[in-house]
Amino acid sequence: MIRHDDESDELWAAVADPIRRRLLDLLLTDGEATATTLAAGLPVTRQAVAKHLAVLERVHLVEGRRHGREVRYGVRPERLDAATRSMALVAARWDERLATIKQLAEDVSGEAGEPRGD
């Protein structure tokens, strides 16, 4: 059986939102940025971005630090790595299953004469 950690689900949920994926992209590109600057490059308001950053920070995918009156956010590489691993794992499992199914389908059509293959 496959372990479905809360950990994984948490990361999935965080990464599921397109805006949050864009935020991670932007943070990876720019290094550090504030909610205000990030919002400038996105189709949502600063407040929406702030909420998303809060979500990402809750699962430790990003971290915000105060610099005077602004809060600069940066991505936590280890966590993001964990997220990509989790995604890759699910993808791999499905790929595997799909391969098996495809194989079975081919076997069936190949050995169609033999209804002996349970």
Next chain:
Amino acid sequence: MIRHDDESDELWAAVADPIRRRLLDLLLTDGEATATTLAAGLPVTRQAVAKHLAVLERVHLVEGRRHGREVRYGVRPERLDAATRSMALVAARWDERLATIKQLAEDVSGEAGEPRGD
């Protein structure tokens, strides 16, 4: 620049939900199943499952066919494959970026030569 197809976002959204991932797992394992039988193995009601199946069917990740009074659902391998590809792509891009960042960090500390740690 990376193409953010609506297609991809659609699949992401569909696959983002844990219940829907479980549904896909179950369908991959069992081949075909009805909303009722699927609900039996999940912590939600039949109606919730039906809604999820509707979402999955809308993006063609599964297909339902009527057999008398029941509707049997099966996964569409090609679409699921597309979904895994999309996920793998995002994961790969992030991995790449993370690797670059890590590399930069090492270069900096390497060429610093000077333990001028700030």
Next chain:
DNA sequence: ACCCACCTGCAACCTATGGTTGCGCATGGT
């Protein structure tokens, strides 16, 4: 043929989440 059992489908309703606007507050620069 009839009735019952079962599965599906629809509607109403609740809650959480993502989004917006508006406002108050702190901080930094002039």
Next chain:
DNA sequence: ACCATGCGCAACCATAGGTTGCAGGTGGGT
């Protein structure tokens, strides 16, 4: 000291996921 800028909070709205309840169609047993 003042003003501009960036943040945080609250109210409010829409949509998604979940539930319950009920109507409808289909298959099977008597």
